[in-house]
Structure formats: C-alpha cells, structure tokens
Amino acid sequence: MDSYYHVKAFGLTLREILTNTFGLYSDRFLFYTLVLVLPGIALNAALLIVREFGGWWPRGWEVLWIVGLKHFVWSLSIAIVSVASIKQLRSARISSSAAVRAGSSCAPWVFMATALAQLGITIGFLLLVVPGVMALCSWFLAAPIAAMERVGPLEATESSAAMVRGYQLQILGVITLLFLATVLSETMVQYGYWLVTSWYDGRFDARFPFTLWEAYLFLGHQPGVALISDILTVPFACISALAPAYIYAVLTSAQGPYANRDYVAHYRR
Numbered sequence: 001m002d003s004y005y006h007v008k009a010f011g012l013t014l015r016e017i018l019t020n021t022f023g024l025y026s027d028r029f030l031f032y033t034l035v036l037v038l039p040g041i042a043l044n045a046a047l048l049i050v051r052e053f054g055g056w057w058p059r060g061w062e063v064l065w066i067v068g069l070k071h072f073v074w075s076l077s078i079a080i081v082s083v084a085s086i087k088q089l090r091s092a093r094i095s096s097s098a099a100v101r102a103g104s105s106c107a108p109w110v111f112m113a114t115a116l117a118q119l120g121i122t123i124g125f126l127l128l129v130v131p132g133v134m135a136l137c138s139w140f141l142a143a144p145i146a147a148m149e150r151v152g153p154l155e156a157t158e159s160s161a162a163m164v165r166g167y168q169l170q171i172l173g174v175i176t177l178l179f180l181a182t183v184l185s186e187t188m189v190q191y192g193y194w195l196v197t198s199w200y201d202g203r204f205d206a207r208f209p210f211t212l213w214e215a216y217l218f219l220g221h222q223p224g225v226a227l228i229s230d231i232l233t234v235p236f237a238c239i240s241a242l243a244p245a246y247i248y249a250v251l252t253s254a255q256g257p258y259a260n261r262d263y264v265a266h267y268r269r
Helices: 014-027 029-054 061-089 096-127 129-138 142-149 153-163 168-200 212-217 223-251 261-268
Strands: none
Touching: 014 029, 014 061, 014 168, 014 223, 029 061, 029 096, 029 223, 061 096, 061 142, 061 223, 096 129, 096 142, 096 153, 129 153, 129 168, 142 153, 142 223, 168 223
C-alpha cells in the first residue's frame, strides 16, 4: 500500500469540483449508476411484492424498521461508490467486484455516520434553516471518512467538520446547483406531462395551471411522472454521491492538508 496518494485531478473551487466530479462519473457511468439505482429498486420491488401479494403493511415500529433498512441499502451504495471513486482518483482503479466487496465491508460505518449526520441535519432544519444548512455543509464528508477510515459516527462527523473548514461555500454551491438542477428537471417533466395529457384530452393549453408546490404534490406523484423524473435525476444523484468522495480524495492526497489520513487510520486499526 503506497503511503502517499497522488490524485489525478486537483482543485477545490466550485467549478473544479463539479467538472472533475462529472468527469469521474462519466468515466464509470454505468457502474456508478447501477450501484446507486439497483439496490433501491430491488428493495422497493420486494416491499411492493410483500405488500401486494402478502397483504403486509408496516405499522408502528415496523415503519422505522423499513426506514432503517432503506437507509442501510442507500449507505451500502454510497460506501461502494466512495471506495471505488477514491481509488479511481488515486490511479488505483479497482474492479467492480472488488469495489462491491470493499464497500460492503465498510457499509456499517457509513450507515452509522450518515444516520447521525442526517438526524442532526433534520433537527437543524426543523429548528431553523441556517443550522441545518451549516450541518449539511460541515458533515458533507462523513460518508467517505467512514468508508475509508472505518471510524464511528461521532469521529466521522467531527473529522468532516474539521476537514471542510474553509471550503463550506464551495460545498454549499455544489449542493445548491445540484438541487436546482434536480428541481428544474422534475419541473420540465411535470410540464411536459401536462402538455401531453392536455393535448391527448383535447384541451391543449400551454399555460401551466399549477404552482411548483402543487405540481410537486400532484403531478410529481403520478407513476409515469415519478418514473421519468427519477430517470432524469439519476445523474445528479450520482454526482451528489461522488462530490464528497472527490473532495476527500483531494484533501488526503500527497499535496493535500490531510495527506495520508486514511493510510494512518488503516494501520491504527
């Protein structure tokens, strides 16, 4: 194991983060897409089959169990993507099967770290919006830290807050742009759905009769609209998952301020 990591792309400006993360995604487009999409689809399909054919519907604590199961599946995908992308950035690209094995082994740490981070972020947004935004930026690297260093949730969130100090504005910019791109894509799908259905029903009207909030509540939950929206927003979800890994790889590179961080953590265990 090389004690010094040489990252293929450097730079933590907003443009560099987005450009290099997009390049990272396009380099292994199919792998990252399948890893982030297939586990969730399989789980939702299994739950649908059990509900439709088994007559089971979660009640009480079972709802929390389902939420936890979905979060673990998502954490597994994030762990695999984090390990594979950081290795790829360090010119030590690993095979898909090796990435799945490595990500699976560190998924419990990612699950605990992201669960704590999401809980804190949710509480921050419920109390006031600003604390939630601050927590979202500060704990942006919790997942790759947990995946690469296999540390507990408290250490992962604390380390993330320390590592992103000075880069919060860039991270906020990444989050905001990806969020706006996702909302714009969904709005375009909803508007297209309205145009097609109104034309089909013989009442064509190019004026969108809903506010964005009404469209989200009504059109966004139509099965066909939801499916198309999910397909169009997959790239933004993938880039959102890869951006923390890219930032972590740059900060822990040989020239970064936290060089050898996970190398030291590996031998500390």
